[in-house]
Amino acid sequence: MFKLLKAVSIFVGTVIGAGIFGIPYVINKSGIIPGFFYFLILGGVVLLIHLFFGEVFLRTKESCRLPGLAQKYLGAWGKILVMISVVVGLTGALLAYLILSGDFLKILFSPFSSLSAIQLAMIFWVLMSYLIFRGIKIIASIELLTNIIFFSTSAVVLFFCLSRFNLQNLAAFNLSNAFLPFGVILFSLIGWSAIPEIVDFFKTSPEKKKLKKTMILATAVTVPFYLIFTLAILGVTGGNISQDTLSSLAPFLSPKVIFLAVLAALVTLADSILVLGLYLKNTFVCDLRLAFFIVLDWLQGFYRHHRFCRNGCGRDRRHSYYFDF
Template identity: 55%
Template sequence: MRDKKFFFAISILLGTIVGAGIFGIPYVIARSGIIPGFFYLLILGGAVLLIHLFFGEIVLRTKEKHRLVGYAQKYLGKKGKILITISTILGITGALLAYIVIGGDFLKIIFSFLNLPSFYFSLMFWAILSFFIFRGIKLIAPAELFMNIAFFFIIFLIFCFALPKLNLQNFTLINFEHIFLPYGVILFSLIGLSAIPAIGEIFKSSEERKNYKQVIIIAIVTAVILYSLFVAAVIGVSVKILL
């Protein structure tokens, strides 16, 4: 039987992968068609899985503890460090801004009776998440597990409620005009490299670190399945709104 550290590690990686990008996937697949859309999910899912496994192997075989930028400096040199630093800062900053804005909008919907602008809810969302970050991985891991369970349960409910109302005519097989549209959105939605070193903070012993590959595989496969269910549910009942 797996101990709690195994599930915490999956939650950390899965929580990093699944984010705001999920809400853009139904739109781009509705525009391109389900054949190229699910093709991208499978092919990019496999490619991203290999990249994460490669990075996991680097983390396991390196004695010193680093983050993504540190590993880039060690194995790619100064130029690699500069490139990864710039891309990491831009990527994480953009993603965090998107999460804060979207988080504020969701909180405004939930607490609409407070009649406050989205800006204040975004500030509250930022403050709450900052508290978890400053407390460290020991608090983030169980929080991620709880939020992932809640999020997956909500997606499952959406799929179950949408299933009886699915209209197959809403699904376009392929649209060559927008065939490349899903590529960037899906790739962004599957990347969770920044969480790979964090898993090492959970798996301390060499015995625990043997679970590294399983954690990566389970997290990415789960993300692909989750995205597929969400796409099927949203496009099946609301394609006219999306387009």
């Protein structure tokens, strides 16, 4: 049960990322009714895609990521096209998340430090890189902790929003912008990069059978949370919503509550960075077999094996590249 909870945390932490900040803005433009419709339809469609994706990984014996699957089922050209898409897309997403993280860290630490946003982002990047190097086991535990922090701080922020909530601030429908939320909501629901990492996290066959349940539970958490978050923000700010959402709350909430909102935003970015970074690293190791990343992976396996042997438990065969290198 505890391992299932960690797996759900990995998936939720991956899905809830920077996309959450754009949802209130686009739904304010289109109206609540189209927004609810998109969450209902796209939530179901994306869940099906995740389930299909998970089934493919469970039925594929080789350890690979999406480019490896493309090579296996589509050939070399499929691998090349998917590899370019994955590497460019994830690298761009990670870069954007790090830039945002630097801005949030600057807000949080400005009373205590004179470091710039870029310097703080670099420190944050080093910390995230170390955790990515440690692998899915440590990341799963961190994701569980950060999910608790994120939902706790979000609950406090939403609670203080209630006193400012005004139902008249919610627009029902705007035909001219009815299609505006489509891309933002679709992006905010996607978490496919977490699926192979969760498959690796589940070691045994009985555990791997819980993958479907993991994705369903994660979707059941994220979609209602997005709706509650959006309704609360729009009920407070109304038409005065900014594209980043957080700056719109400043006139309505106290500095301490805004501090918690920024902390929640930083935590959800960290969650996404950890899983996306791990997926990208494993893509280089499993699908491209790049020497530098294989060496890093080997060192990780050596570290685990060394700790395992110190405990007198024999050889640790949980990390294949340690024994294949």
